[in-house]
Amino acid sequence: MTTRAHHTTRSAVLMLACAAITVACSKPPSNEAAASKERYNATVRWTAHGVPHVKANDWAGLGYGLAYAVATDSVCTLAREFITVRGEQAKFFGPEEGRLESDVFHKSIITDEALAHAGARVPAEMAAMTEGYIAGYNRYLADHSGDQLPASCRNQSWVRPIDAVDMARVGIGVGIRYGVGRSPAAIANAAPPTKDEKTSRVAPPAPEDATMMGSNAIALGKAATSNGRGMVLGNPHYPWWGSSRFHMAHLTIPDQVDVMGVGLISTPFISIGFNRDIAWSHTVSSGMRSTLYELTLDPNDPLSYRYGTETRKLTPRTVSVEVRQPDGSLKTEQRTTYFSHFGPILEDKDLPWTRERAYAVRDSNLDNNRATEQYLKFARAKNVDDILTSLQTSQGTAWVNTIAADRDGKALYADMSVVPNVDAALIKACAGEKEGRWGAWRVVVLRGAPECEWRVDERAQQPGILPPQQMPHLIRDDYVTNSNDSYWLSNPTQPLEGFSPIIGAEGTERSLRTRAGLVMVNEVLQAKEHNRFDAQRLQDLLFNHRSYGAELVLDEILAICKREPKTVKLEKNSVDVTKSCEVLAGWDRRHDITSRGAHIWTETLPLIAAIPDLWQVPFDVKDAVNTPRQIKVGDAKVRKAVMQALATATQKFNDAQIPLDALWGDVQFTERNGERIGVPGGTHGAGAFSVMVGKLTPGKGYSPIVTGNSWMQVVTWTDAGEVDARGILAYSQSEEEDSPYAADQTKLYSKSQWLKLPFTDAEIAADQELRTLQLSGS
Structure with missing residues (x-):
């Protein structure tokens, strides 16, 4: 396909790729005068446990330093993620374990048009930061080539420089995780029945376990804390392995931004964290990101479907995938996926493609290009009102609730995530024949008719999603909380009601984890004495x-x-x-x-x-x-x-x-360099608030750990208004066993200990393990 957007995207890529090549060949300057002439300049100060504090005078320099720091801990994981979104897993690792289907999926979904759209609403600051990030990553590879890389990717041909398209692909991949990305195989393997078949022969695997990601978060206001300041407990439950791990960092441009926390390894910004005035966390929202459309097919042509009085053709997309053979050679395979105007056709055992029906998925986050804008606003926010306003004016959080508190003692809960504009009346009027399930997931199934299209509201940040005026939020002086149930009982004294069921359920039974959080908060607030939280008490609420x-x-x-x-x-x-x-x-x-x-x-x-x-x-x-x-x-x-x-x-x-x-600790553990480390926390199903999920292995126990407590933070402010932040990465900063930071925080977590996070220059300078790197490149 040749379009103006296509040419624009490719031109931008070539320009950035050339810049990256220049940077990759550069070396650190010999003095400050030389550094000042370079395009990218950053200082990276590492404190104990490998925590990087990146400081620069501009956004490009900040991205340059951040990428270098992330690659220092996670270059193999990040390189593997670039391979995934390029659709090249089967080329380097073979087609097994769903890798071929993943490649077909990513090449079919992440088109040139999608890439052009992804860059259409990126703030100038974040565009510069991304440019610097690309250069910084490539610089790291130039400085650590071949056998200088960690063992898991040493001398591997799949570790290679990146460009702007790679970054855009990764951004899209993260956003669609809870939509079309639930089960790549269901889209990659969907195929029409042949002439003599009533149903397809394809039997794709079930979607990913719906419990892989969750979270707890609590925000306390001035009526609930001992000094009247706000306080936040952030406790996402994310995978312990791969690109969905968090990486801790502190990012500073004097007088512009000063923010600390974590981002996913695959996201070049802080997604959960704090600045001098506010702290925030996220929990996976109960809202749906997509709906299925039940298409009525032409009985004589399973590639045509009825849409009102029209008959429309499905659009085939044929992609080429290089597949590694058992002897190491490569063979190119062509695979075809099919698209309606709603989105791609999917198929699994419960949603077969028959001669009468097929199912298409429409994903709201395929059109969400506002994540970098959203997190830039978070990083610069001064209070929870700023956070709420940013959510309302960007709607860039793809699939999460936001829980925040500020220095002045206000607490916020908001589900302003990206959700289809579908209300109860439309669901009832347009219900398809199938039950609302897609594998392990609850989903709305609508008839593929014109009257069943998502509603368009001009107040929303993109066509077809709910406007912020129709989404729940709450600001209070005592507390708000969420543990992946819906918004309904964020604070039970003020239920949030009257919203579309596509966001979540109201008036229904809550999970044991939700109840546990609410009970433990109220045990403190309703006590006869000492009925306020300080930081230690909030830490103990999780680590009991x-x-x-x-x-x-x-x-x-x-x-x-x-x-x-x-x-x-x-x-x-x-x-x-x-x-x-x-x-x-x-x-x-x-x-x-x-x-x-x-x-x-x-x-x-x-x-x-x-x-x-x-x-x-x-x-x-x-x-x-x-x-x-x-x-x-x-x-x-x-x-x-x-x-x-x-x-x-x-x-x-x-x-x-x-x-x-x-x-x-002898039953649930992780192993690092031959050492067993006991891991506290229990499962959601066992009624635990502190969550950890391991695979039960005969003769061993619950090991390896799959998901659970990952990044944990408790952030508040002193009486004088200074940041008081504690945190811990349960799996440590690096998953490379040859890294000095592969197990150090895990051992602390095993003992239910926290790190005091150095945030001010004085705190950073006082760190006994401080080491500094001056980075520059042209």
Whole structure:
């Protein structure tokens, strides 16, 4: 395709690529006079645990230094992400494990038009920063070529310089993660049935587990803190491996920006953090990013669909993918994906492409090009009103809630994420025949008719999304919180109601994690004495690693243990649960590394929660924080099911050869350079607020860690108004085992310790491990 946008994008790429080549060949200047003549200048000061503080006089220099710092810790991970969004995984690593489908997906979705649109609303500051970032990354590769790279990518041909298109591709890839990016295979493998077939032969894998990403966040206002300042707990639960890891950094341009926190390895800005006046965090929103459209096909042509009185043709997109063969040679394969005007056709076992119907997905974030604008405004905000205004005027947060507090003691919750403009009336009038599910995900299915198009509201920042006036937010002096349930009970004393169900549910049962957060906050605020938070108290709320699920029902389960026979019959055998009952009776009801019994609970509670008619006190919309509760101990069927749940968990650990009385830190751990490090935190299903999810491996335990507590921050202000920030990266700054910062913070996290984050120049200068690098390039 040849378009003006195409030529513009390519020209920009060539110009930046030339600049990058020049920079890659440059060396540090010998003196300050030489440095002043260079295009890019930055100072990187690393404090303890490899935390980079990047300082520059302009945005290009800031990006230059940031990229160099990120590459220092994560060059292999970042290089691999560039390969992913280029659609070159199969070329370098083979087609297995969904890599070929990922390549087809990315090449089909990230078109020249999409790339041109991505750059259409980037502020000048962020454009300059991105230019510098490209140069800084390429500079790092020039300084660390071949065998100077970490072991995981040493001398690998897939580690190579980047350009503007690579950065744009990565930005698009992050934005569509919760839309079309849920299951690349469902789009890459979608194929029309042949003439003699009623349905397609394609059987794509199910979408990614919906629990891979979550978060907790609490913002406290002046009525809830000991000194009347605001305070924020940020606690995203993100993958422990790959490009969705966070990287800590501090970015400063004197008199322009001074912000610290984390960004994803694949995002060149701070996405969760703080400045001198505000602190913020994010939680994954319950709002939908996309809808499915059920297309009625022409009975004689599965590539044509009805749209009102029209018949429209699906548009094929054929892409070429290089695929590595078993002998190391490359073979080019061509694959075709199909698009309606709504978006790409997808297919999985529950949404087949038949001769009568096909399903298209429309993703709101494919048109969201405002993320860099949004986070620039966050970095410069002075109070929560600025944060709210920035959300309303940019709507650039793709799929997250925003929770913030400021130095003056105000707390904000807002879901101003990018959500289709679809209300309850439209959902009812346009409901498709299929249930609203796509694999593990809840989704709205609409008929592919003109009257079912997303509504356009001029107040919104892009056509087809909800305007900020129709989205929930709350500013309070006491507290707001979110743990991935909807906005409804951000603060139970002021429920948020009357919004489109596409944003989230109202008046429904909350998760145990949501309830745990609300209960623990109110335990402090409703105490007779010492009923205000300081930083330590907020840290302890997370790092007590309490199991709210156990606090809620374990006593009743132990009562059932005492009452029922200890030999329990399962489908294929009988299991003695005596030991499990004894261990749970002695468990401290925490998921700390010294706790015994946490693993039994981890497998037992989800089974118990699924028992029909379990609760003596059912969910009550008027007491949503405290209901449902009380297991029906007097019901013989419930007692039997509880014992079977215990037996199933017991059998699982017997089969896995894991002692029932093992310490949690011996059961859940990560391994770094041959050393086992116990990892505290429990699962969402076990009723934990402090979340950690590991893969249960026979003979070992819950290892490797998959997702959970990642970046944790508690930010407040002193009586004098100075920033007081603490944080910890649970998995440490680098995932490269040959890095000195691969396990240091993990060992601190294992002991439930935090870092005091140096923010002022005096604090940075006082760090005993301070090292400084002057960077410049032309």
